[in-house]
Amino acid sequence: MSETPLYRAGLGHIVPPGYIRIGTSITLPAVLERLGFSSEVLCREEGVHPDIFGHPDNTMPYDHFCRFLSRCVRETGRDDLGLLICETTGPSSLGLVGFLLQQAPDVGSALADLVRYLRHSDRGAFTFLNRSKDVVSLGYVIYDGDAPGAAQVYDGAIAIGRNMMKALCGPRWTPTEVWLARPKSASTTRYERFFDAPVRFEAEYSALVFSGFWLDTPLPNADPALRAMLKEQIDLLEREDGGTLSEQVRRLLRTVLLTRRGSLDDVRLGLHMTRKTLSRHLAAEGTTFTKLSDEMRFEVARHLLRNTSMPMSGVTAALDYSEASAFSRAFKQWSGVSPTEWRRQNRPPPPLQA
Known part of the structure; x- marks a missing residue:
């Protein structure tokens, strides 16, 4: 290798x-x-x-x-x-x-x-x-x-x-x-x-x-001068690589889907952008909000199906679908099989003995 x-x-x-x-x-x-x-x-x-x-x-x-x-x-x-x-x-x-x-x-x-x-x-x-x-x-x-x-x-x-x-x-x-x-x-x-x-x-x-x-809780040993110096160093890295908008959208989408704190539309609000502005910037990076939303939904769906015992109704709600049938259709388009079948095929083996 x-x-x-x-x-x-x-x-x-x-x-x-x-x-x-x-x-x-x-x-x-x-x-x-x-x-x-x-x-x-x-x-x-x-x-x-x-x-x-x-x-x-x-x-x-x-x-x-x-x-x-x-x-x-x-x-x-x-x-x-x-x-x-x-x-x-x-x-x-x-x-x-x-x-x-x-x-x-x-x-x-x-x-x-x-x-x-x-x-x-x-x-x-x-x-x-x-x-x-x-x-x-x-x-x-x-x-x-x-x-x-x-x-x-x-x-x-x-x-x-x-x-x-x-x-x-x-x-x-x-x-x-x-x-x-x-x-x-x-x-x-x-x-x-x-x-x-x-x-x-x-x-x-x-x-x-x-x-x-x-x-x-205050941090009594914190040094404001040292903090300013360290922050300046990190801000220099930020200017060199501030990350793409797509990366920010993926992070916000994943947080919303996993924690159920808000809706997908809240992601746009969190970026302080209109739909038109967001679409234009994502297009420049070769993607769309819908594409990123589907990618994140598929990732989170696989995680919940593989690693949790959450019922299908809970998975449906977590992924911001109003009906289980809509989620099932979307998942089958992404994976080729139903979410129930995918879970059966991909559940992890029993834990190793320590």
Whole structure:
């Protein structure tokens, strides 16, 4: 298998679209060694550059990263591998973005920085922050939820989120609930012990759920001058690569469909564009709002059918269809089979025993 070229991001160098910065999984070789497996051998067999884990600013294509994690799960027999990798990983693993959010005046501002700037560390996923009355959901969504190894990525991301919240709020912070968009693990007790909260597997999306009052927590050690300097560096990267409008629309569509916070029309409002202006800009990128909506509906539908036990009526409602028959027709056009048949063919196998 041909080896993936090594590309380093960091100060002055953007993470390419579709890539992830390796800092969040820098402990993977040590975890594999502890379990009795050689990371060098697995890297060689999977075409992963042998020095990829030598520096946190190294990057890797997201799909290749997910395949590699999937191979590691098969070899080790641990379906909680993502949790093992990231159980001690904190906000600094996000590089420039992680250092920036630690200099925010309060937790709410720090999480706003995370949502806005995560793509400068991770171009295969996005975060979102929902607040409903006094309950907050800090979520993480992979663009390609069908990628092998996605369960491990979700585990790792939410583990990092837990460690980040404790670093920002102090050790007394705990979530009220944890949602994981993955099949149930054979190690459920381990998850509940780590998060110190009930864990809901087969969830619509992955998120930490916690009380809203934590957002007002001040960060007394934050340095405004350092924050300004770090933000200037990230703004330079923004000017170099601010992302396409299509990327923004996909992110907003996915958030709306998964969280059911609003309708598809709300995406247009969120971009502060008229339909005509949005259509013109998307046409310049070779796409349309309808095409992007269908792509995201199909992605979210596959995720919900594969990874959750949500009834078909719930899937229909989540995808903004008024009738089950309309969703069924659309899904059959996309996949060639009915949603019921697709779910039967694609449900994951039973969890591995830890």
